[in-house]
Amino acid sequence: MSQPILSIRNSVKRYGPVHALDHVDLDVAEGEFLTLLGPSGSGKTTLLTAIAGFTDLTEGSVSLRGRDITKEPPEHRDFGMVFQGYALFPTMTVRQNVGFPLKVRKRPASEIKQRVEECLDLVQMGAYADRMPSQLSGGQQQRVALARALSFKPQVLLLDEPLSALDKKLRADLQWELKALHDQLGVTFIYVTHDQDEALSMSDRIVILKDGKIQQSGIPGTLYNKPRTRFVADFLGKSNFLDVSIKGRSGDHLECVAGDASFPVDASSHGEVAGDRAEVALRPERIRLGAAGSEFLTGTVKQVSYLGERCQVLLIHKVLGQILVSCPTWKAGIDPAPGLEVGFGWDPDACVILEAE
The missing domain is CATH 2.40.50.100 (RNA polymerase II/Efflux pump adaptor protein, barrel-sandwich hybrid domain)
Incomplete structure (x- = not known):
């Protein structure tokens, strides 16, 4: 791996006697689609929110292109974030939701207009620009949330189980779309899921966690065909x-x-x-x-x-x-x-x- 875009070193997060993260080391390559996979309580979401800056590490560090960002607040890290619950502003239109991160960054109105159109076209939601979130289906709302997270061209896109609230067929369709979007944009994706099929079908690399520790990481085929432990063999398939x-x-x-x-x-x-x-x-x-x-x-x-x-x-x-x-x-x-x-x-x-x- 060339110099990683992100490096997590010796990361620990304790809640009293419980280790949500237990000395985790991880490098993420530029443009990689990396999936954090594990059961509930494995530490995958804690690791994602520590990268985002929403969770303060008890020990350890997070670096972006060699620069320590461990103490930087989330708004200074310039990472896009897509949540399971969409988190759209209910009183804003689709257009206003997607443009909001650019407005906060005080970008010119002409740039905001152009970028919003580009991002809505990326997720096939251009025709819905003037609708309210309440007028959209769950899949459409998730597409808008994705467009909003991409609007300011983040260096890294963090996705916390974004498809888990959708029905099986729609989830499968959006998996294809997300992977195609990643291939098209080349943005680094860090994706959290407990769904093994999602991880296998979308990822360049999977990191499997249990009890706050990395159990095994590798490309999907290697993990599936050559699991090292019973936990990995049993959890992945x-x-x-x-x-x-x-x-x-x-x-x-x-x-x-x-x-x-x-x-x-x-x-x-x-x-x-x-x-x-x-x-x-x-x-x-x-x-x-x-x-x-x-x-x-x-x-x-x-x-x-x-x-x-x-x-x-x-x-x-x-x-x-x-x-x-x-x-x-x-x-x-x-x-x-x-x-x-x-x-x-x-x-x-x-x-x-x-x-x-």
Whole structure:
């Protein structure tokens, strides 16, 4: 990474004995779409508001292009902010709302007029310029809030769960629009969400937090395919977890045993020796499902959930217990039904051996 636009160093925020942030270090690259992801209480919003200047750190620092801004008030940081609740002024028109940050900055009227038109066109709200917020849908209000945050050309745009109040389809549509807008403008986005699908589909990089600490960060594909811990594997998507004994190596594979089930696991990123215990994560979509006897394990279907293009099948194995399988419904080759005995298996590179937490 070249010199970051933002650097957070050793950031701590304590509320009595509780650490909302616990010695967090983070660099944000120029033009990056960075997502802070985690469950409620993980520290993601506290970190965002500390960057914005709304939360004072107990310890640590925030730097913008190498300049310490830790003690600067929010209005001097010149960051755009988009909130979950829109925060539009109800007595102002759309045009007045978008122009307000420019008016506060005492920009010329001609510049305000031109910039407001540009920003409303960016978010496809030009035709609504003279409406009041109460005359807009939730998605339209969020577009106006985004236009207002971009109106003064901020160096960084901070977004605090901006889509969480919208229905599923509208949220999915706005995800595409937000990502396209980021690509078009090149502004640095720092986005907070607890929605894994949002994070995976929009981000250049994801930072996963738990209990005020960064658990893992990386590009979406790496985090999903190579989670380091059970928390990351469980929070980002779904996983089956298997407790195994590592009996030895066979070429590039580790020979793993769970009860009377034996299977190989890719050893390329693992150096354990025979006799070690380990925990393995196995994504449901990486499991093959077929007729009984077609794979190296056999189980019984307990439950099937139809999800359109895919179905989720919950299997019972006599040793491994419950195993969740996700398989396509189109030309699946097998029609799973409760009580049916089926074969299931996976390739050696389907599993990831997890670090102890």
